[in-house]
Amino acid sequence: MTTALREASVRDVSVFGDAIAYFNEAADLLELDAGMRRILTHPTRQIIFSIPFQRDSGEFEVYTGYRVQYNFARGPAKGGIRYHPGVTLDEVTALAFWMTWKCAVVDLPFGGGKGGVTCDPATLSANELERITRRYAAELVEVVGPDKDVPAPDVNTTPQVMAWFMDTYSMHVRQNTPGVVTGKPLDIGGSRGRVEATGRGVTICALDEMAVMGLRPETATIVIQGFGNVGRYAAKLFEERGCKIVGISDVTGAYYNEEGIYVSGAMEHTAKFRTLEGFKGGEKITNSELLSSQCDVLVPAALEKVFTPESAAKVQAKLVVEGANGPTTPEADRIFRERGINVIPDIMANAGGVTVSYFEWAQDRMGYFWKEAEVNEKLEDFLLSNLHAIRDIADSRHATLRTAAYTLAIDRVVKASKLRGIYA
Numbered sequence: 189m190t191t192a193l194r195e196a197s198v199r200d201v202s203v204f205g206d207a208i209a210y211f212n213e214a215a216d217l218l219e220l221d222a223g224m225r226r227i228l229t230h231p232t233r234q235i236i237f238s239i240p241f242q243r244d245s246g247e248f249e250v251y252t253g254y255r256v257q258y259n260f261a262r263g264p265a266k267g268g269i270r271y272h273p274g275v276t277l278d279e280v281t282a283l284a285f286w287m288t289w290k291c292a293v294v295d296l297p298f299g300g301g302k303g304g305v306t307c308d309p310a311t312l313s314a315n316e317l318e319r320i321t322r323r324y325a326a327e328l329v330e331v332v333g334p335d336k337d338v339p340a341p342d343v344n345t346t347p348q349v350m351a352w353f354m355d356t357y358s359m360h361v362r363q364n365t366p367g368v369v370t371g372k373p374l375d376i377g378g379s380r381g382r383v384e385a386t387g388r389g390v391t392i393c394a395l396d397e398m399a400v401m402g403l404r405p406e407t408a409t410i411v412i413q414g415f416g417n418v419g420r421y422a423a424k425l426f427e428e429r430g431c432k433i434v435g436i437s438d439v440t441g442a443y444y445n446e447e448g449i450y451v452s453g454a455m456e457h458t459a460k461f462r463t464l465e466g467f468k469g470g471e472k473i474t475n476s477e478l479l480s481s482q483c484d485v486l487v488p489a490a491l492e493k494v495f496t497p498e499s500a501a502k503v504q505a506k507l508v509v510e511g512a513n514g515p516t517t518p519e520a521d522r523i524f525r526e527r528g529i530n531v532i533p534d535i536m537a538n539a540g541g542v543t544v545s546y547f548e549w550a551q552d553r554m555g556y557f558w559k560e561a562e563v564n565e566k567l568e569d570f571l572l573s574n575l576h577a578i579r580d581i582a583d584s585r586h587a588t589l590r591t592a593a594y595t596l597a598i599d600r601v602v603k604a605s606k607l608r609g610i611y612a
């Protein structure tokens with residue numbers, strides 16, 4: 189069993205169930221009626237299909253693919269595609285549910301969706317990945333599109349995967365359609381700033397909240413779990429703003445250095461060796477030591493359910509910034525609350541990616557592309573204006589930032605649903 193498969197087998201409690209617990213807390217605050225709660229806690233559409241493909245060896249295999257289109261009230265479904273051994277219908281549904289609130293919280297004209305394939309990309313060649321991706325896209329041709337559902341990258345899916353998806357869709361509809369996916373390479377309709385956008389958003393939200401908490405970047409220490417698309421760029425941008433990164437990790441291990449980890453060195457290491465295995469820029473520690481290490485800001489940027497009651501009780505950080513989706517179970521969240529640890533919730537903290545995805549979609553439709561500075565400026569504006577709105581709700585309702593974020597998002601989705609009415 190690979191490490192990734194072992195990891196998947198322990199994440200066996202319903203992720204969607206946890207997600208609904210957060211929804212209910214905000215729905216109570218909004219005094220949402222039972223009918224609307226019922227509608228919003230059911231996915232609009234769940235699609236499951238087989239992906240037969242040929243290994244380079246000639247052997248045939250069959251994987252399972254999913255796409256969940258959770259809600260369309262505010263626009264086309266929007267959300268990434270995950271390739272991971274732990275992908276299940278439950279997980280994809282939870283992720284699509286979160287996308288609904290994430291798009292609403294930053295006021296994007298999108299609903300929520302998510303997709304995935306249960307597979308271990310570490311065991312697949314580039315050709316095998318391409319065949320799987322093209323078959324996955326072909327199965328979804330009728331239900332995705334710039335005005336229907338717009339996928340994007342997530343765990344283990346890259347700009348190249350998006351390029352194959354876009355090409356397959358375009359071949360089927362006989363029309364170049366860059367706006368069918370976001371997170372594409374720049375040469376085929378991607379947006380400047382998209383690759384770093386989620387990490388940049390994590391940093392923008394964190395620095396704004398740190399200022400409110402009186403934590404100065406020049407003296408702040410940061411720990412980041414996960415060194416992929418989100419964690420890596422968050423680390424780099426924190427470092428650029430003068431913060432000291434004292435801990436990083438990936439699936440192969442964690443590294444701590446109280447003098448500060450040289451992030452570019454870690455990035456060069458992963459560019460060369462794919463993972464942090466063998467990284468010499470810090471002392472090797474365990475994942476649980478990383479999560480409980482001394483720091484001001486802790487950024488989970490790997491997978492969900494990282495903070496359980498046990499791990500949350502040991503966290504020493506003052507601020508947790510959820511780069512990953514769903515890293516905190518509701519029980520752990522209660523512990524953070526009791527211990528006075530502030531949390532910027534996932535639907536706000538990692539919304540930078542989908543915000544620049546929205547810019548990419550808009551640019552593709554216009555056929556006119558912005559400079560990176562313009563993208564970054566607009567990103568900061570979208571994130572901070574909504575983070576400030578959340579903070580105002582949290583202050584006035586004596587709620588956590590998480591409940592405030594859900595409250596803002598649910599209110600926006602409910603307004604759209606009521607204006608459109610329920611077609612029956």
Ligand code: NAD
Nearest residue numbers: 343344386414415416417418438439489490512513538541
């Ligand atoms: P990625 O595949 O690029 O990177 C994931 C990282 O987490 C890798 O470094 C991997 O080694 C590490 N990891 C996996 N299991 C781990 C473990 N047990 N301990 C420590 N590290 C571990 O994925 P990503 O795109 O960076 O996504 C990370 C998280 O952020 C996911 O929850 C994803 O849903 C969320 N997210 C991603 C985006 C995006 O734009 N990519 C946007 C919003 C949210």
